[in-house]
Amino acid sequence: MEFRTIGPLTVSTVGLGCNNFGRRLDAAASASVVGAALDAGINFFDTADIYGYGEHDFSGTGRSEEFLGKALGSRRSEVVVATKFGISMSKTDPSMRGGSRRWVRQACEDSLRRLGTDYIDLYQMHRPDRDSHISETLEALGELLAEGKVRAVGCSNFEIEQLEEAEQAAASGVGFASVQNEYSLLRREAEDAVLPFCAASGMSFLPYFPLASGLLTGKYRKGTGAPEGSRLTWWEPRPHQTLDVLDEVEALAVFAEGEGHTLLELAFSWLLSRTEVSSVIAGATSPDQVRANVAAVTWELDPDQLTRLTTIT
Numbered sequence: 001m002e003f004r005t006i007g008p009l010t011v012s013t014v015g016l017g018c019n020n021f022g023r024r025l026d027a028a029a030s031a032s033v034v035g036a037a038l039d040a041g042i043n044f045f046d047t048a049d050i051y052g053y054g055e056h057d058f059s060g061t062g063r064s065e066e067f068l069g070k071a072l073g074s075r076r077s078e079v080v081v082a083t084k085f086g087i088s089m090s091k092t093d094p095s096m097r098g099g100s101r102r103w104v105r106q107a108c109e110d111s112l113r114r115l116g117t118d119y120i121d122l123y124q125m126h127r128p129d130r131d132s133h134i135s136e137t138l139e140a141l142g143e144l145l146a147e148g149k150v151r152a153v154g155c156s157n158f159e160i161e162q163l164e165e166a167e168q169a170a171a172s173g174v175g176f177a178s179v180q181n182e183y184s185l186l187r188r189e190a191e192d193a194v195l196p197f198c199a200a201s202g203m204s205f206l207p208y209f210p211l212a213s214g215l216l217t218g219k220y221r222k223g224t225g226a227p228e229g230s231r232l233t234w235w236e237p238r239p240h241q242t243l244d245v246l247d248e249v250e251a252l253a254v255f256a257e258g259e260g261h262t263l264l265e266l267a268f269s270w271l272l273s274r275t276e277v278s279s280v281i282a283g284a285t286s287p288d289q290v291r292a293n294v295a296a297v298t299w300e301l302d303p304d305q306l307t308r309l310t311t312i313t
Contacts, residue, residue, distance in 0.1 A: 001013065001014065001040070001041030001042070001043075001294065002297070003043075004204075004277075004278040004279065005204070005278065006080075006122060006152060006154070006177050006178045006204040006206075006278045006279075007151075007152040007177030007178070007204070008151060008152055008177075009080050009121055009122060009151060009152055009177075010043075010080070011043060011044040011080050011278055011279045012041060012042045012043045012044050012279060013272055013278075013279055013280065013297060014040075014042055014044075014268070014279065014280055014282070014293055014294050014296075014297055015042060015044035015045065015046055015206075015279040015280065015281040015282070016033070016034070016037045016042050016044070016045050016046070016281070016282070016283070016284065016290065017046050017047075017208070017281045017282055017283035017284075018030075018045055018046060018047035018051060018064045018067075018068050018283070019047070019048070019051045019064065019283055020033075020064075020283050020284070020285050021033075021047070021051065021052060021063065021064040021067040021068060022051065022052025022053075022062075022063025022064045022066070022067055023051070023052055023053060023063075023064075024285055025067075025285060026067075027066075027067050027070065027071075029285075030064075030067040030068070030071055031067070031070065031071040032286075032287055033071075033284050033285070033286065033287060033289075033290055034068065034071035034072060035071070035287070036284075036287030036290040036291060037284075037290050038075060038078070038079070040290055040291055040294040041294065042290070042294065043078065043079045043080055044079070044080045044082070044279050044281070045068060045072075045079055045080070045081050045082065046082040046083075046180075046206070046281045047064045047065050047068050047081070047082070047083045047084075048064065048065075048083055048084035048085075048087070048124075048126055049061065049062055049065060049083060049084065049085055049087075049089060049107060049110065049111050049114075050084070050087045050088075050089060050126070051063070051064030051065070052064040052065075052066075052067075061089050062089075062110070062114050065083060065111055065114035065115050066114045066115075068081070068115065069114060069115035069116035069117060070116065076116075076117055079121075080121040080122065081115060081117065081120060081121050081122070082120075082121060082122035082123075082124060082154070083111050083115070083120055083122075083123065083124070084123075084124040084125070084126040084156060085103070085104060085107035085108065085111065085123070085124075085125065085126060086098060086099055086107075086125050086126035086127055086129060087126045087127060089107075097129075098129040098131055098132050099125055099128075099129035099131075099132040099134070099136065099137035099140075100129075100131075100132045100136060100137075100140075101136055101137075101139065101140040101143075104137060104140035104141060104144070105140055105143070105144070108120065108123065108144055108149055108150065111123075112149065118149070119148060119149055119150065119151060120149065120150045120151070121150070121151045121152065122150075122151070122152050122153070122154055122177070122178065123141065123144065123150040123152075123153050123154070124153070124154040124155060124156050124178070124180060125137060125141075125153075125154070125155045125156065125158075125176075126156050126157065127156060127157040127158075128155075128157065128158060128162050133169075134162070134165055134166050134169045135169040138153075138166065138169055138170050138173060138174050138175070138176075139173065139174075141153040141174055142173055142174035145174055152177045152178070153174060153175075153176055153177060154176050154177055154178035154179060154180065154204075154206075155176045155178070155179050155180070156179065156180040156181065156208075157180075157181060158176075158179050158181070158194075159193075159194070160192075160193035160194055160197055163176075163179060163194065163197055163203075164197070167201065176203060177203065177204060178203060178204040178205070178206055178278065179194065179198065179203055179204075179205060179206070180205075180206040180207075180208055180281075181194055181205070181206075181207070181208065182207070182208055182209050183195075183205070183207035183208075183209075183210065183271065183277075184207065184209055184210050184211065184212045184216060184267065184271070185212070185216060185252060185266070185267060185270055185309070185313050186212045186215060186216065186245060186248065186249070186313060187209070187212065188313060190205070190207075195274065195276050198276040199275075199276050203276075204276065204277075204278040205274070205276040205277050205278065206277070206278060206279060206281055207271055207277060207280060207281070208281060210267060210268070210271055210280045210281065210282055211264070211267055211282055212267075215245065215246075215249050216249070216252070216263055216264065216266075216267035217263065217264050217267075218253060218262055218263040218264055220246065220249060248312065248313060249263075251312045252266060252309075252312055252313070255308065255309065255312060259299075259305065261298070261299050262296070264292065264293075264296045265296045265297075265298055265299050266299065267296070268280055268282075268293070268296040268297050269296070269297060269298065269299035269300070269301055270301060270306075270309065272297060273300075273301050273306060280297075
């Protein structure tokens with residue numbers, strides 16, 4: 001396993017996304033996945049306060065953090081735990097969301113309790129909040145840093161304008177160390193402005209949906225249906241999750257196979273060819289998936305291969 005940095009944190013280049021915990025996996029299955037990740041050398045675990053809900057049910061919010069905390073147990077000090085705040089935690093209480101100082105502090109305390117820890121390594125604002133100024137959020141996060149309750153702060157789903165606003169607000173105080181946005185071979189919009197911003201500012205980039213919800217694992221091929229139980233059979237439709245992109249997926253698979261690699265290896269290795277990317281956070285529903293993700297980082301793409309891939313996507 002190789003490692004990169006996010007601010008003061010050292011993280012494995014393959015991380016584990018915990019959004020399946022409490023939703024598709026119970027506590028025992030979650031613990032099995034966490035154990036496999038630890039055994040494989042993964043030290044970076046990414047969750048959120050909102051994770052754990054069902055498809056139409058928010059009653060399970062917080063379960064991912066609870067399951068992760070219990071699964072880590074005495075090994076908590078060996079890992080880097082990232083979680084998030086900001087998305088509504090209640091259908092009936094509008095105050096349980098956002099980036100206000102009150103909610104940032106309350107959400108942090110709630111996450112610490114669910115995780116069973118006294119500090120969060122990377123605390124991320126899950127999405128921008130139009131009702132709170134970013135300076136208020138950063139001030140609250142600065143307080144948590146000063147108190148030792150978090151070690152670094154980040155954001156997610158921020159566009160370039162919001163990143164620039166946050167950078168200006170943080171000019172004399174605490175700033176974001178990372179941004180977590182969607183990025184994969186099938187969704188490259190981050191290259192337009194966000195990734196160049198990261199390169200110029202030193203901010204780390206964390207791609208979510210790095211495997212395009214399974215399309216880049218190799219299990220979806222042209223002429224075959226979506227496997228039973230896969231995300232494409234129930235997830236809210238998104239441009240890169242519909243089967244009309246299978247021509248592109250097929251072209252990528254043929255490219256990878258022509259170079260002696262799998263599509264999964266291509267997806268991971270291509271993301272890590274960007275020095276701005278600190279870790280590829282991929283979810284898993286089984287220990288075998290964890291091991292496959294770690295084993296996929298085997299390919300150092302050369303400039304010619306990267307250019308050829310741009311003609312495909």
